[in-house]
Amino acid sequence: MNRLKLNIPSPLEELIDPIISEKEVSVYVKRDDLIHPYITGNKWRKLKKYIQIFEESQKKGILSFGGAYSNHIMALAFVGNLLNIPTIGIIRGHELNKNSNQQLQLIDSLGMKLIFISREDYKKKNIPIDLEWKDYLIIPEGGYSKIGVDSMRELAQELEKENATHIITAVGTGTTAIGLAKFLSSEIIGILSLKNKAEINKNEIKQLGQNKIELLEDYSEKSYGKFDIEINAFSEKFGLEKKIPVEKIYTGKMFYALFDLIQKDYFPKGSKIIAIHTGGVYPTDPSKEIANNF
Numbered sequence: 467m468n469r470l471k472l473n474i475p476s477p478l479e480e481l482i483d484p485i486i487s488e489k490e491v492s493v494y495v496k497r498d499d500l501i502h503p504y505i506t507g508n509k510w511r512k513l514k515k516y517i518q519i520f521e522e523s524q525k526k527g528i529l530s531f532g533g534a535y536s537n538h539i540m541a542l543a544f545v546g547n548l549l550n551i552p553t554i555g556i557i558r559g560h561e562l563n564k565n566s567n568q569q570l571q572l573i574d575s576l577g578m579k580l581i582f583i584s585r586e587d588y589k590k591k592n593i594p595i596d597l598e599w600k601d602y603l604i605i606p607e608g609g610y611s612k613i614g615v616d617s618m619r620e621l622a623q624e625l626e627k628e629n630a631t632h633i634i635t636a637v638g639t640g641t642t643a644i645g646l647a648k649f650l651s652s653e654i655i656g657i658l659s660l661k662n663k664a665e666i667n668k669n670e671i672k673q674l675g676q677n678k679i680e681l682l683e684d685y686s687e688k689s690y691g692k693f694d695i696e697i698n699a700f701s702e703k704f705g706l707e708k709k710i711p712v713e714k715i716y717t718g719k720m721f722y723a724l725f726d727l728i729q730k731d732y733f734p735k736g737s738k739i740i741a742i743h744t745g746g747v748y749p750t751d752p753s754k755e756i757a758n759n760f
């Protein structure tokens with residue numbers, strides 16, 4: 467895996483802000499966004515174990531699922547390209563094609579085979595029968611599985627010695643938060659991007675995290691509109707002020723929630739909080755990056 471040239475262990479940086487000192491807590495940011503320009507953040511962390519399993523197997527390639535802007539599919543396409551592993555991406559939306567957006571174009575140029583299926587088929591994870599995928603290793607959407615959870619061990623090991631009282635992370639499927647809760651004794655706070663708390667709670671994978679997870683749904687898309695504009699403005703300002711780029715879906719929302727919780731005295735004085743920057747911010751012009759790298 468050296469060929470991936472990943473920046474691991476990723477840096478841990480202290481976050482400075484008047485409200486943090488006023489409330490007498492400390493905050494550190496785990497910069498998993500700096501692992502690689504495209505194999506970013508928790509997407510690498512969740513893939514790692516799958517890549518090891520693939521390398522020890524006789525499988526021909528790796529197949530996974532995602533939406534048209536899936537960071538998971540992006541990371542898998544890059545890993546496949548750099549390690550010469552054939553990859554297939556099953557993409558939600560029959561109406562789409564490889565030119566539907568820049569991200570899909572880039573993924574296609576990396577050699578991932580893209581298959582577009584209807585939303586109904588996607589829900590059932592119906593893989594087209596004429597596709598040659600029988601000898602492929604299958605990764606569930608977003609790496610949401612026991613393997614994905616166990617794959618978080620690497621990040622947990624990097625954080626262990628920090629003895630944080632709290633760790634805060636953005637949540638999509640919950641794999642990252644559950645993995646951290648499995649391997650660390652800190653309290654894990656997950657900021658939901660979607661209103662899927664009930665779904666995460668009822669899935670048996672959640673039990674792997676031993677119930678040390680606080681999932682907060684208050685910051686997920688209530689109503690697009692006012693709140694969305696607020697998160698957008700916050701994300702932009704945070705990126706400029708702290709020199710830590712974030713996007714509004716996951717990491718912008720997570721930092722917004724973090725400051726809101728600090729303000730509301732959620733954290734006792736003396737708390738040591740680590741915020742996981744789960745990545746998802748790409749260089750602005752993908753075509754330039756490709757030209758430089760290949």
Ligand SMILES: *Cc1c(COP(=O)(O)O)cnc(C)c1O
Pocket residue numbers: 507508509537538608636637638639640641642643716717744745746747
């Ligand atoms: C996918 C993603 C998440 C969600 O991670 P889960 O493990 O599915 O909860 C969070 N942040 C970013 C930037 C992501 O791309």
